[in-house]
Amino acid sequence: MSAADQQSLPSAPPALGIDRPKAALICFAIALALMIAQYTGLLPEVLHRLPESMIPPFADWLDVIFEFVKEDLGLLAFTRFLTEGLEWVLDVTGNLLFGRRRWPYLGPIPWSAIAAAVTVLGFWLGGWRIALLAGGTFLWTALIGQWEIAMQTMSVLVVAAPMAFVIGLSLGITAWKYPRFENAIKPILAVLQTLPFFTYLLPAVIFFKVGPTAGAVATVVYAVPPMILMTILGLQKVSPEVVEAGKMSGCTRLQMLRHVYIPSARTEILVGVNQVIMLCLAMVVLTAFIGMPGLGAKLLEMMGSFRLGRSFEIGVTIVLLAVALDRMSKAWVAKQPEHFEKGTPWWKQHRYALIGLGVFVLFYILSQFVPYLSEIGRRQSWSMGREIDGIMRDFLALDWVRAITGGLRAFLNNNVFIPFRNFLLSIPTPALILLIVAFGLWLAGRKQAMLAGVFFSLVALSGWWDRAVITLYAVLAAVILATLIGLPIAILAARNEKSARRVLLACDTAQTFPSFVYLLPAIMLFGITDIAVIFSILIFSTVPLVRYTIEGLRTVPPEITEAADMSGATRWQKLIKVQIPLAFPTMAVGFNQAIMFAFFMVIIAAFIGTQDLGQELQRTLAGTNLGTNFVLGICVSLMALSFDLIIMKWASDRKRMLGLGG
């Protein structure tokens, strides 16, 4: 039997002339046969796992390439030169915001002055609500005694976000102008967006030194892709009549760009700005892993020493900052210019700028006399960290709580996770690859299936197969659980408009949180365990799932649901026969995003101590194994890309088939 299997392996790629479902079935059958052979002990070891000797040393090759680029091409000298410039800017913001001892020796600016100015800015952008949110956030940060670390984070953010914006905008414009350039960068952007963030960090460290500079660079690189995409989208969407009107007005090319295209694409560009800010914040927090001081580093430290109270407070600060920045930049997107009646005096037209400046100066002066307005020391802060620690500990020590979390942990571990993991690990490598190919053939098409097969084969060749499978296990387990939890929530919420809107708002808000924060509740409930990893991935990936399911259900055309009602369908029938089939493509997009988020989170969760690729990645950060770091990062990216290709193809095919405009 094993001999027959061996022979059939080379013919594994779907033979031409066989239709897709059949080819999928064949792949599946071969995989099954391989697995049976494995369990009956007939499969030779070569087919179970690739032997070490056959694994090409990708990491070493990459190291050689990097070495070449670094030393021989003089890239390092160039980047170190860039570092100087960036460092200078970061020193300036650092000095102003938290008083680093560098030129211009003016800072730190008193917290009250900044908070007051931000409040006025919030009011200008979006009225009282935003003003309250923005002011409240900064007030909270100061009162809880985290002003300095928050400003350390902000000092990088205020440099990285504008840089990412400018780079993204110019690359976006170039790509829009030259389609060839666009075609060249599109696949790179796709890979960049699925690369785990660790992969960004190490090159940044090597080329730009440890600390804020490397953090800023990694952050910029991380935040640029969506800005490019939004810029291209916005410029392409400018109405042709507006373009023609510009041309007929005799615009030169430069005038077209400056006066017609960019202002007309304002909304998309500002949405890009919003994404840049959010991604920058998420990344700045994560740069804690390469020694960037700030909120992230503090959170890491506190979680490491299991001081949940302080961790919780920092988590709240991060979340508040994220929500405030998100709402403010979104308010900016929605803000349209208002006209002033003729004869409005100059000061009235600029009254918000003047008021902002006024309160800033006022609090600046006040704080010179009232030290409390200038700086809140540790003693004076209202931090309840220790108390919360105590409460948490007492709570977790309660018998029934322990019984629940412990029982849940034991049950899931013994009956679900470990068997599932062992099952995945037991599958022979070629069988698993074939299963993925079958999955691709069944859902998407030949091209996607082949690519997925190639991608997973590369992972197998990388020599990190077992770790990759453990990563896959964590992702799949979490996403399956997320589906089981998320779908009912979404279906219930979509039943009426009001609850749907509420849940959507909650999802939107939750999506703005930097991913790091999701670890908090997991650790609080389950301690530092495998379950906590799955749990944090679970929360993180439930969000897009719920969101897209609701959106899919809500966009089912009302005529169709009315037709179902008139056909006498019960609620349940309507849901099963009409709404879900129509919403399914959109739901699939959500499912896909859940998987992407899960791959992202599983790497972060490595911090808790798992045995997957993430942990290895983290280990590379400690040293300078650039090659290994890249190989690991690309492994994760390849697996994520495979799912992305297959599911997105299926969703768009399905949408087209249903006539929903794919």
Add this chain to the structure above:
Amino acid sequence: MSADTPPVISCTNVWKVFGANPKAYLKTMPEGRSFDEIRADGYIAGVRDVSLTVQKGEMLVIMGLSGSGKSTLVRCFSRLHDITDGIIEVEGTDIGGLREHELIELRRSKMGMVFQSFGLLPHRTVLENVAFPLEMRGQDRHARRDRAMEVIKLVGLEGREDYFPRELSGGQQQRVGIARSLAIEPDIWFLDEPFSALDPLIRREMQDEFLRLQALLGKTIVFITHDFDEALRLADRIAIMKDGAVEQCDTPDQIVLHPATEYVRKFTEDIDKARVVHARVLAEAGVSAEGEAVDGAASVHDMAKLLITDPRDAFPVTENGVALGAMSKANALNVLLDQR
């Protein structure tokens, strides 16, 4: 409109083909290929072998159903589209040979265009939109403000100059579009279905407004519409397009009386011809008639009462004091009763 002044726009055998490699395709394409055959070859013929002229001060209305190529043709006149074959001359210069800066100069000094969905810049106020072409050619702030205010007044938007487009109604937005196209005092004025996006009542009002402006300014106009009534109301001459080619280009009277093709005839079927046909076209030169003359500019509809009550068989026709000949009563009655 005399024939001896050179035409403002003249186009000869103009082709505009969309597709992968239109120039090469057109070279090898056999003569007389139809729109559908070209489409089967993978190309779209936007404009097919069009030749026509526009005289100074004339209003040429290009009309046709959507997709007939009328918007494409007008965009060829201003070289918003580069044509695939043929020659387009504007005031004697071949615009196909202009360099970019010369083209920009031409648009800055001679051409104005109004768009169907207005094409206003959303981030600029009414005043800034109207002043936009002036700003582009580098006029100083004061001069352009004064000129912009002048045209804003002309289109009746005074007091709204600091509004943003989204704060205006559709009709008002199109007034801004018109004002902007007039700001540089263009000689040639292109209007691409300017009133199609407006509701019928406003459309009527805007047509009146447009006729008032034209009476005031006397521009050379190329006007696009898919509405035949609008075409009849405004045009000196009408060019009817189908599948990229001009089916007939003539005065409204002639189009109604002598449709050149079956397609044009179908178009004119439901038209009240008595309102379109004027005495001057019915007058046969060299024939004379007795009695009081009718005005050449009078439509058959205007003369209905006369035709029925007057016993004469023919009426002399004069226009601006010049005798044009005589109009036979039978012919006029045929038009009135819609018989041929």
